[in-house]
Amino acid sequence: MSATPGAGGPDSAGPAPLRTQPRPFIVHWLVDAAVVFLATIIVALFLGVPWWAVLIVSFVFGSFGARLTYRTDVRAMAERRSG
Secondary structure (H helix, E strand, C coil): CCCCCCCCCCCCCCCCCCCCCCCCHHHHHHHHHHHHHHHHHHHHHHCCCCHHHHHHHHHHHHHHHHHHHHHHHHHHHHHHHHC
């Protein structure tokens, strides 16, 4: 067993290269919506809010967060490609 993952294998020359393309916007939207949902569901259920309302609100707030995280991902990948 080698010390670094992917290195020293019989069919690989080393670790896989880092990605240089940003993930699709839909991925950012779904992850951000899931984070909002998980962060609010327990409190909302204690307050009597139905779970489907929390789900809808999390998709709306997730779309706002996705814009920020997608732009950050685009900038990070551009920096990785140039440097």
